[in-house]
Amino acid sequence: MRPDGRAVDELRPVSFERDFTDMADGSVLVGFGRTRVLCTVSIEGDVPRWMRDTGKGWVTAEYNMLPGSSPERIRRRTSGRDQEIQRLIGRSLRAVCDMELLGERSITVDCDVLSADGGTRTASICGGWVALHDALARLVNAGELGEHPLTDHCAAVSVGIIDGQCRLDLPYAEDAGAEVDMNIVMTGSGSFVEVQGTAEGAVFGRDQLDELLDLASGGIATIVDLQQKAVATPPPPRPGRD
Amino acid sequence: MRPDGRAVDELRPVSFERDFTDMADGSVLVGFGRTRVLCTVSIEGDVPRWMRDTGKGWVTAEYNMLPGSSPERIRRRTSGRDQEIQRLIGRSLRAVCDMELLGERSITVDCDVLSADGGTRTASICGGWVALHDALARLVNAGELGEHPLTDHCAAVSVGIIDGQCRLDLPYAEDAGAEVDMNIVMTGSGSFVEVQGTAEGAVFGRDQLDELLDLASGGIATIVDLQQKAVATPPPPRPGRD
Amino acid sequence: MRPDGRAVDELRPVSFERDFTDMADGSVLVGFGRTRVLCTVSIEGDVPRWMRDTGKGWVTAEYNMLPGSSPERIRRRTSGRDQEIQRLIGRSLRAVCDMELLGERSITVDCDVLSADGGTRTASICGGWVALHDALARLVNAGELGEHPLTDHCAAVSVGIIDGQCRLDLPYAEDAGAEVDMNIVMTGSGSFVEVQGTAEGAVFGRDQLDELLDLASGGIATIVDLQQKAVATPPPPRPGRD
């Protein structure tokens, strides 16, 4: 039995609150249970010097935990872990973005964790995709882009082995004691973008790896459905801006 | 006529959402119009080495704007302006906290601006006070403190001169063009804690200073009423923690 | 009775030693009692990229305490307090400088505290104004500027409440124990540029604020007279440079 009563292949309640703030080009408060991440998207009409005149754009991400997002206060600094996570988020979102359709624009997806209860990096990818979809849809609606540059959904989830049992979507209490911790990023069409599995004080066999991949595929399919519902309507106009 | 239709002595809609997140010891999402700041309070049962064995505690604040809190993305770094603001917030809250009643505890009040439309530092003080009140009330309820250490309310508001007219609670659009910008911090009993007035490309006379102080006093009295309502009920128990 | 025998509305001995060093464009060693600050002015014939082609110049300040300026050695680093002070000095001097008359020049006023006995930031403003006046007068004398860009005097002084008594120009011994500490910046014509009052472990009422503002106005009028005497003669030629 899991601490929160879920089945091993069951996600926590997932929510996407669009335009939670209204200053950025896109803004989504994503929730996976008690984990909540504010994803905001900022678009600049320019690219770094080395990309000019290529006709292509670029997408990067930044990831940060607010000091009060954890019971033990977190110091304000960018740790190695944070950098590793933001590189992952950026690569994942770039995998489903057509940089030529995007044109010479620089996009930053900021993922600020308001409340951390495990799975903050995968929640960031899921919520970041929705915020990015909204920000780009606004450009399409405004006639600045001819076609929406996102080519597919992108979603992610954690899986892991706890007490020898494979489980989907680990909260902190499970994550902290997991023998194996794996983050999987997939597209809406079921292909892999990233597979990152780590054993902590244990190792894992090929059959366990297969079971974890199956669990993740199922969870991600559910998340993609929720993303589709979230962006089924066009992004609402923002007061004084749209 | 002000851009948002308010009278010169009228506050923007003010809201305090308690326990917006539930990891920290206290957490309030404060809103002044479109300005929204997440204030979280973390308590450590220890003080820095130089304060040990004094029997007294300490309160500091940190202030930060999220990158997506502004239409033009803000880089993640602590600017000189940020440091100046967090020193102000810390001094203000310390002015109404009895450090001997607090005992040897270190409190950090983190003010993370989710959406910035002027008055973020004064909103931080107002919301930080409510979050601090909740965090300390939890210690009192748990029997760890005999008496609540806050001796009075503490609230703040901005006032300024725009086109020669004195106005209360400036949003960004007014603040950016103000000839004089002033932040006032007061207690619930109507005394001053801080008076910070700055002329930008203009100077101001004694009579204008008096008018600004009157405007601020009125606004702060209203905010103190709202704080009282906010903390009229004890802080709600947090799932799995209280 | 004050520790140094002064009346509550009496300044410490104030001195301006022009061209104390002769490398910078302007250089003044300002003294308020044992507080001594070396103010040097450097002028560059260019402005930051974002100001080019505006026809306007810019004035900034840097503030620093030498390690040996205090009985307890001060580490070499720019603290948050230093940044807050240098922003204040810069704003104050800009308030009396006509940026169009200055033209596209960048001016840095460096305030290095040689000896710190309270009131270093206000002394920096008073001495910085004289050094800036000299540096710009040299440009006028050399025919590089048609008109002197300073539109008025700018001077500052600290006031505070000690043992319930309002006093002018606090040395360190008074400042350290003050209930209220206030720094006031005014022009030669008696308008306010900055009002910064802070209660430390106490609060203050409106009548006390009024008394402090009166004390400051009187002190600043005296300092402005001394500034006038200091710049009554043109800046002396520097060996090998003028």
Added chain:
Amino acid sequence: MRPDGRAVDELRPVSFERDFTDMADGSVLVGFGRTRVLCTVSIEGDVPRWMRDTGKGWVTAEYNMLPGSSPERIRRRTSGRDQEIQRLIGRSLRAVCDMELLGERSITVDCDVLSADGGTRTASICGGWVALHDALARLVNAGELGEHPLTDHCAAVSVGIIDGQCRLDLPYAEDAGAEVDMNIVMTGSGSFVEVQGTAEGAVFGRDQLDELLDLASGGIATIVDLQQKAVATPPPPRPGRD
């Protein structure tokens, strides 16, 4: 046909030069083709404060590319990529080290890349294991440890998809153009420690993932054989130290 004529499941020439330098407790120059990494192991007889009195030790790694290790000079700084890699190396080696047998000792495995031609992180793990084995064997030989704390081999290799073809052990020329890049870390007994697969501008299916895992397993088995040969003899005494 691969650029260097290898079969798709063939490793580059692999070499372990023990005690390449003789100052550190263990030192191995590992080569995978033109990729060469100097792995040195330093042992301190103490652990960080938070681990004291646990009876356990700790192993961390640092990874760095020398400026001249690449045709385009690399600036001396620790990038986010470097931090991500050194965290991977540390986790991998910890997975096969019994921290209780190690006792309260802190071990740092420094991996300095002398020549970079792809696969530097996996080479670092392979060479780091040999250097760590030597350093600990010296402690066993000296009677400071009763039993060798390494519980198994640990080796790693990169695999990837280039032009739709799965290949083992990618040099830079292949890595730079790979659609999918994967680093696999395994134990001598064939279990997984880490699986890190990343699509660059492409995605990959489950069958491709399986093929890559097969390729990696085969390569790692070969590397483990070479590690066994390398440590078959005890570490040679170092002049003036052993």
Added chain:
Amino acid sequence: MRPDGRAVDELRPVSFERDFTDMADGSVLVGFGRTRVLCTVSIEGDVPRWMRDTGKGWVTAEYNMLPGSSPERIRRRTSGRDQEIQRLIGRSLRAVCDMELLGERSITVDCDVLSADGGTRTASICGGWVALHDALARLVNAGELGEHPLTDHCAAVSVGIIDGQCRLDLPYAEDAGAEVDMNIVMTGSGSFVEVQGTAEGAVFGRDQLDELLDLASGGIATIVDLQQKAVATPPPPRPGRD
């Protein structure tokens, strides 16, 4: 003929102004022509952890140029050159200080250049020695030290080759164009502490080296005489401190 009319073996006017400021334990404004350096000495009654219980003290120096000390403003940062210089000053003063007589005290000699016209590092050593002598004399006078720990004078001067001619005590105008630049530190008894000679775009022979060493020895003998005169009387009492 030299630019300032001096003979090749003639020093610039040298001055030592004791207790130029009165906060530090010792304070000397040293002048070599237009070069002026404020040397202040701070004494702490403790040593770093690694020196405790050795019965010995330590002396370090810090060197810094004020931004306005040069016609072209100098940015506030510690450059590699600054660090090299402060290491030289520290080593030089330690060479004539008996660390056992000093006891477990940490001394910092801060050398802040107010005006830079060449020879700032050698002036710092000469003035630092006088300030250090005064600070330690105060400890002797107060009965905290039984014997003065300085065992000899320490003085320094620059020499160089300009247009093939060896010259003593180079101002900036000569230093900037020198083919060889040498800084010599000697004791009062005529022994060497440091010899640092550098060719810039030229090289030098053994005979030139000998000529430069002769020039320096003569100049340093003169400086030592001036130091002796400076410290012939005990350090004056400081208001409110001695």
Added chain:
Amino acid sequence: MRPDGRAVDELRPVSFERDFTDMADGSVLVGFGRTRVLCTVSIEGDVPRWMRDTGKGWVTAEYNMLPGSSPERIRRRTSGRDQEIQRLIGRSLRAVCDMELLGERSITVDCDVLSADGGTRTASICGGWVALHDALARLVNAGELGEHPLTDHCAAVSVGIIDGQCRLDLPYAEDAGAEVDMNIVMTGSGSFVEVQGTAEGAVFGRDQLDELLDLASGGIATIVDLQQKAVATPPPPRPGRD
């Protein structure tokens, strides 16, 4: 008798291993006994902005000790000592390089110490010269340079006084206890480039200085012979690059 049995005027075994790595434009592993430094040379076809259109190039050096190069692990950071050393290496190599023949190219000589047993800075100069010679010879061979820009050899050695005895080429064991430590840089034609002598807890007389200079001259003549042998043949072609 010296610890390693050498005569006072005898060098340790000196070796130059050319193209130890093959990514950089020049690469030499230099050995002085157990001291080993990897010197790599990187050439960029551009100069910093302030040198453009002068027709001249520039040579700088960077110096770094690998963490495992010393029995006590060295932290990865650039210390003040490192900066002082890399400035010395850069100046020394520039003294024998004709910047006009070099043309507008920026050269970086990276000296990474693999094993530190004293004399790492002088070994860096000796090895850096050979690596620089090779890198420039490749440009000459490729027809990119008409004439080799090195005008002479440049070599360096340490000398010192131990127990009152002058000795050549100090290993760490001697260096750590030396009363005087001196580093001498000379050209192939016997002129001085740098003379840096430092007394540690002792001073030295003119006669001792003369004896040290004689020892160094002899040692450097031997090293120059070895450099000549090392570069007697043209640099070997590098696989896939030349």
